[in-house]
Structure formats: C-alpha cells, structure tokens
Amino acid sequence: MAEFKCYVCNSTVKTGEKFTFTKKGSVHYDCYVSSKRQNIDPSKEEEFRTLAMLLDYSLQALLNAMSIQTQKESAAEAKRQSIQTYEKLAGDITKKMEEL
Numbered sequence: 001m002a003e004f005k006c007y008v009c010n011s012t013v014k015t016g017e018k019f020t021f022t023k024k025g026s027v028h029y030d031c032y033v034s035s036k037r038q039n040i041d042p043s044k045e046e047e048f049r050t051l052a053m054l055l056d057y058s059l060q061a062l063l064n065a066m067s068i069q070t071q072k073e074s075a076a077e078a079k080r081q082s083i084q085t086y087e088k089l090a091g092d093i094t095k096k097m098e099e100l
Contacts, residue, residue, distance in 0.1 A: 008035050016066070018059040020094045029059055036097060044100045051100075055093045062086035 004013040004026035011028070013019045018029035027035075033052045040048045065082040 006031050008032065016063065018056070018063065020055065020059070020090055022094060022098055029056060032094075032097075036100075040100060048097065048100055051093055051097045055090060055097065058086055058090040058093060062090060 002015045004019070005011070006013045006019070006028045007025045008027055008031035013026045013028055019026055020029060020032060021027070022032070033055075037048065037052075062083065065079060065086060068079055070076050070079055
C-alpha cells in the first residue's frame with residue numbers, strides 16, 4: 001500500500017483514500033477542495049463546484065474498482081484497465097481545477 005504526505009494538512013495519504021496529485025504533490029480530496037475554494041474567483045465558482053463533484057465521483061469510482069476482488073485473468077485485466085481509466089480521468093479533472 002502506497003503512502004504519501006498531503007501538502008495541505010501534512011497527514012499521511014494512503015491508497016484507499018480519496019486523493020489526487022498536483023504539481024505540489026499529493027493531497028487529500030477534501031483538503032484540496034477546501035484550500036482551492038478559498039482562492040477561486042467568484043466568476044469561476046460554478047465551474048469549480050462542477051469539477052469538484054466530478055473529481056469526487058471519479059475518485060469514488062476508482063476506490064470502488066480497486067476494491068473488487070478477482071482471480072480470473074480476463075477480469076483482472078478489465079479491473080486494471082478500469083483503474084487506469086479512472087486515474088487518468090481524475091488527473092484530467094484535477095488539471096482543469098488547477099487552471100481555474
């Protein structure tokens with residue numbers, strides 16, 4: 001299980017928790033949204049809220065996919081591909097949030 005340090009709260013971030021990566025490093029989802037919300041231009045608040053919800057859904061889907069147990073090779077490959085897809089989606093959404 002991988003462990004990182006959240007650059008907002010300085011607590012450990014573990015696999016199995018909702019977190020993402022930015023140029024500053026790893027960050028808990030809640031820490032990221034809270035800190036980012038404080039600096040958002042009012043004209044971009046609606047876009048930020050939408051992206052934050054999409055990131056939350058993507059991270060939850062990632063955690064759900066990771067929790068699936070399988071022993072069949074074909075199912076394990078489908079799980080791996082799903083995890084990669086959700087990780088990429090979360091990264092893309094985080095990048096859009098960083099651009100706000």
